[in-house]
Amino acid sequence: FFLNNQLTDFSMVPTASDGTPAANAVAAGKRPRSSMSPALILDREGRLVGLLGSPGGSSILAYNAKALIGALAWGLPLQQAFDLPNLVAKGDGFGADTEGFPASVRDGMAARGVVLQPNTTETSGLHGGLWRNGRWDGAADSRREGVARTQ
Incomplete structure (x- = not known):
């Protein structure tokens, strides 16, 4: 991950409580939710x-x-x-x-x-x-x- 040394800005559970996919689940092409702003x-x-x-x-x-x-x-x-x-x-x-x-x-x-x-x-x-x-x-x-x- 460029400019990110961990995955904590992604959802650690791939699905929401109702079984739908988590919006911020770890997946190819996804970007982490973050305030990173060098x-x-x-x-x-x-x-x-x-x-x-x-x-x-x-x-x-x-x-x-x-x-x-x-x-x-x-x-x-x-x-x-x-x-x-x-x-x-x-x-x-x-x-x-x-x-x-x-x-x-x-x-x-x-x-x-x-x-x-x-x-x-x-x-x-x-x-x-x-x-x-x-x-x-x-x-x-x-x-x-x-x-x-x-x-």
Whole structure:
């Protein structure tokens, strides 16, 4: 499986309780239900200048977006962008690396009705690289295992 090291995003039972085939049963040509969304960053000429991705289930999109905004919009080194605290909004819930936000931010958000709850899902595990100033700026999320080595 390309970009998937397990089958847990497929139904483990080939039929539903009523005996009909499970919509997401393992079968040839099927794709897993997942939020996998690695990002390839291209320059205006279409050349690869960056890539990143993260595990994290349904929070992957938020982890990737945070890193892309930090690195590309705010110009942070990739490691600093990865190390920013995570905030994931799902419906009425706001899961976060609560200790990563200053008390003033947490209090200000609470005053507006946004109460940050500790993250109860998979943490981010961003890994990636960004071509800057003639070299790769590599990074690995400190919340999980892994290191980045650049030359």
